[in-house]
Amino acid sequence: MLDILARDPATRARAGLLHTAHGTVRTPAFVPLATKATVKGLLGPEVADLGYDMVLGNTFHLFLDPGPERIAGFGGLHDFMGWERPIITDSGGFQVFSMGHGTVADEIKGSRKHADRLGKVVSIGDDGVRFRSYLDGSDKFMAPETSMEIQTRLGSDIALVFDECTPFHVDRDYTERSTERTHRWLERCLAWHGEHGAPGQLVYGISQGGVYEDLRKQSTEVIAASGTPGVAIGGSLGAEKAQMYEVVDWATSVLGGEHEAKPRHLLGIGEIDDLVRGVELGIDSFDCAMPTRLGRHGVALVPEPAKRWRVDLTAGRFKDDHGPIMDECPCPACALGLSRGYVRYLVHSRELTGMRLLTLHNLAFVQRVMADLRGAILAGTLAETARALRDGAPPGTAAPPVGAARRSARVVVDEL
Numbered sequence: 001m002l003d004i005l006a007r008d009p010a011t012r013a014r015a016g017l018l019h020t021a022h023g024t025v026r027t028p029a030f031v032p033l034a035t036k037a038t039v040k041g042l043l044g045p046e047v048a049d050l051g052y053d054m055v056l057g058n059t060f061h062l063f064l065d066p067g068p069e070r071i072a073g074f075g076g077l078h079d080f081m082g083w084e085r086p087i088i089t090d091s092g093g094f095q096v097f098s099m100g101h102g103t104v105a106d107e108i109k110g111s112r113k114h115a116d117r118l119g120k121v122v123s124i125g126d127d128g129v130r131f132r133s134y135l136d137g138s139d140k141f142m143a144p145e146t147s148m149e150i151q152t153r154l155g156s157d158i159a160l161v162f163d164e165c166t167p168f169h170v171d172r173d174y175t176e177r178s179t180e181r182t183h184r185w186l187e188r189c190l191a192w193h194g195e196h197g198a199p200g201q202l203v204y205g206i207s208q209g210g211v212y213e214d215l216r217k218q219s220t221e222v223i224a225a226s227g228t229p230g231v232a233i234g235g236s237l238g239a240e241k242a243q244m245y246e247v248v249d250w251a252t253s254v255l256g257g258e259h260e261a262k263p264r265h266l267l268g269i270g271e272i273d274d275l276v277r278g279v280e281l282g283i284d285s286f287d288c289a290m291p292t293r294l295g296r297h298g299v300a301l302v303p304e305p306a307k308r309w310r311v312d313l314t315a316g317r318f319k320d321d322h323g324p325i326m327d328e329c330p331c332p333a334c335a336l337g338l339s340r341g342y343v344r345y346l347v348h349s350r351e352l353t354g355m356r357l358l359t360l361h362n363l364a365f366v367q368r369v370m371a372d373l374r375g376a377i378l379a380g381t382l383a384e385t386a387r388a389l390r391d392g393a394p395p396g397t398a399a400p401p402v403g404a405a406r407r408s409a410r411v412v413v414d415e416l
């Protein structure tokens, strides 16, 4: 599945090519969210032109509306949304359990308001989860088999198994029982997919186990040994970054040896420093709402680690700012020479163009970070590049230059 082209000798980082039915993903990669069959505000070709190989669709939302049958009628999710490249779909487990576990589950991934808008879980059992649609209150049921069937109809290149997303606040005993349920559901997902799934669709298992070292390692081992072609790391990753890195470290520590070629996806994580650390820990792909969501709220990514790589352009001090969103940024928004003052005005006026400009800028920023990291692994200079990015070097200028990184990545691709 994953051709590993280069490894960083000092960390678990690797650069590779992930082969799917709709083409190849250059890894490590960030995967923008296309929750409701669109990267909000952008067209497929725009996302591809930014350098992205894959997007992530959301099984839960597409299940409720417009429904997998309708999307299948349009030839599947790729044709429906006009995206010819790879698509990964999440299983719906996170959204379903966010309803049941409430705001605490949301807390894991930083979207506190989300759960209030969703429907309600009626019952959670070993057979599956019964819930009310947040759209119309109708009764819905999702089981491991349902999730796999939906993802098969959507025709995604990578499907994720249906898991119980264990929340942060629960104790070890609950985490253990929940993780065991996830493992039982994994077997059911794989059994259904083995019989009915599309042959070219890859299924990733999801490691749970919360923040307990033995449970997390054990879960990751169970997933890896199950025969799934890839491993996603999900559930509670801890209350703070140090703990999250530790949990990811436990997970990837048991994915060497015979499991080395299984691609590893880290669910819902995408802050700039987390991407750098995640790559060092051996993660191959990430998805996160951060760059697109921030863009829609007037926040631009900039190379300022002390400010979490953010500048809030809605602040009044930018009213007369004639400077660009970011100095010497090659993104499509900054290339137009538009000022922070203009972008601030658009965002304040709730003009779609403002959200689009910042979404383009933010996704381009994250893509340059990933291209830098990938290029550095291929060039054998990851330590320097990681240090430069952490110190606030603008992505694309952190050694090696993004142009060289992209070129070297392309050369490798062309050679295969």
Ligand SMILES: [Zn+2]
Binding pocket: 325, 326, 329, 330, 331, 332, 333, 334, 335, 361, 364
């Ligand atoms: Zn820009």
